[in-house]
Amino acid sequence: MAKAHVTTTINGEPVEYLCETQQTLLDVLRDELGLTGSKEGCASGDCGACSVIVDGRLVCSCLMLGVEAQGRDVETIEGMADGENLHPLQQKFLEEAALQCGICTPGILIAAKALLEKNPDPTETEVRYWLAGNLCRCTGYDKIIRSVLDVAAESKGA
Numbered sequence: 001m002a003k004a005h006v007t008t009t010i011n012g013e014p015v016e017y018l019c020e021t022q023q024t025l026l027d028v029l030r031d032e033l034g035l036t037g038s039k040e041g042c043a044s045g046d047c048g049a050c051s052v053i054v055d056g057r058l059v060c061s062c063l064m065l066g067v068e069a070q071g072r073d074v075e076t077i078e079g080m081a082d083g084e085n086l087h088p089l090q091q092k093f094l095e096e097a098a099l100q101c102g103i104c105t106p107g108i109l110i111a112a113k114a115l116l117e118k119n120p121d122p123t124e125t126e127v128r129y130w131l132a133g134n135l136c137r138c139t140g141y142d143k144i145i146r147s148v149l150d151v152a153a154e155s156k157g158a
């Protein structure tokens with residue numbers, strides 16, 4: 001079957017690619033574009049490891065087709081830092097030892113970024129609910145939640 005030609009924006013850069021019409025955005029990112037920061041945990045929309053931001057909305061890239069990125073603005077974990085400068089959430093996760101493994105952490109960071117862009121001053125309950133779709137089997141989540149709240153508080157004070 002002929003591949004689809006997609007023109008999109010990824011991390012602020014215009015990008016074109018060819019993909020199978022049934023290929024997920026996650027597979028396109030990883031297998032066609034070499035952006036392997038987004039991970040496949042479940043492939044069913046349950047774990048959040050594949051989280052990306054599309055037109056300002058948090059989505060599971062395992063549930064979106066690559067062809068659906070046509071004309072959209074996609075943000076992945078690779079675009080979160082500004083060159084050598086980490087995003088405040090990345091910096092805070094380092095400082096507060098909130099980092100988990102390479103499978104779950106990219107999705108958690110992208111989800112937290114999407115939250116603070118939508119709601120810059122969330123309550124702890126709102127952070128917990130928002131990140132409930134990002135699963136890690138290994139942590140109690142407290143350092144993650146604290147880091148997000150601390151970034152929000154510092155942004156408010158800035």
Ligand code: FES
Binds near residue numbers: 040
């Ligand atoms: S891999 Fe997409 S939600 Fe788990």
Ligand code: FES
Binds near residue numbers: 103
């Ligand atoms: S799944 Fe990443 S540390 Fe638990």
